Amino acid sequence: MKLLLIILLGLFPASIIWNGNFNDAQEKAKTTHQQILINFSGSDWCGPCIRLRKEILESETFENYAKEHLVLVRADFPRQKKNQLTSTQVKQNEELAEKYNPDGKFPYTLLVDENGKVLKSWDGYPNKSPESFVQEIKNMESGN
Numbered sequence: 274m275k276l277l278l279i280i281l282l283g284l285f286p287a288s289i290i291w292n293g294n295f296n297d298a299q300e301k302a303k304t305t306h307q308q309i310l311i312n313f314s315g316s317d318w319c320g321p322c323i324r325l326r327k328e329i330l331e332s333e334t335f336e337n338y339a340k341e342h343l344v345l346v347r348a349d350f351p352r353q354k355k356n357q358l359t360s361t362q363v364k365q366n367e368e369l370a371e372k373y374n375p376d377g378k379f380p381y382t383l384l385v386d387e388n389g390k391v392l393k394s395w396d397g398y399p400n401k402s403p404e405s406f407v408q409e410i411k412n413m414e415s416g417n
Contacts, residue, residue, distance in 0.1 A: 289336050291347040293362050295369050302344040302387040308414060309344045309389075313374045313381040317351045321398040322380040332403035342414065350379070384413055 292298040295311070302309050312330065314322040329335055339345060348366040351357065358366070373391070374381050382395040392413045399406055 289339050289345060291345045293347065294365055295346050295348075298344045298346045299387065299389060305344070306387060307342060307344050308392065308410070309346060309385045309387070310339070310410070311346045311348065311369070311373060311383045311385060313348045313350070313370065313379060315351065315379045316349045317353045317356045319379045325380045325382070325398050329399065329401075329403045329406050334403040334407055338407045338410070343410070348374075384410060 291312075292301075295309075298309055301307075312325075314326065316322060316326070346369070348369045349358065350366060350370075370377065373383055373385075378396055380395075380398060382399070383391055384393040385391050393409065401409075
């Protein structure tokens with residue numbers, strides 16, 4: 274049974290993890306010296322948010338890059354009752370929005386350094402391929 278589990282885990286590599294707590298993500302980023310990608314999303318009502326997630330953030334290109342180079346944070350603001358978050362998560366998302374997204378833009382994606390300084394932002398759906406999106410992040414990493 275253990276062998277079967279090991280084989281199955283090998284066939285389905287671990288997907289990337291989106292943090293819900295910015296403070297935890299920032300601690301990890303400081304330890305690993307990685308940048309943080311923050312995605313403000315309305316996962317069950319915002320069409321461009323859903324498109325961004327499906328076409329870019331869940332693409333193999335982005336996930337392969339992010340696994341090694343980014344700490345990911347999603348601040349989701351769902352509207353449907355069945356998708357409601359815990360009160361703690363809602364509070365964390367609202368605090369993050371106060372700091373980084375006071376105008377309430379959706380989708381809104383930010384690349385910040387380990388200290389929380391904004392390096393780049395994408396307002397709305399970035400109309401580009403996953404490869405182009407990743408290249409923009411790489412350019413910020415190398416200081417271009």
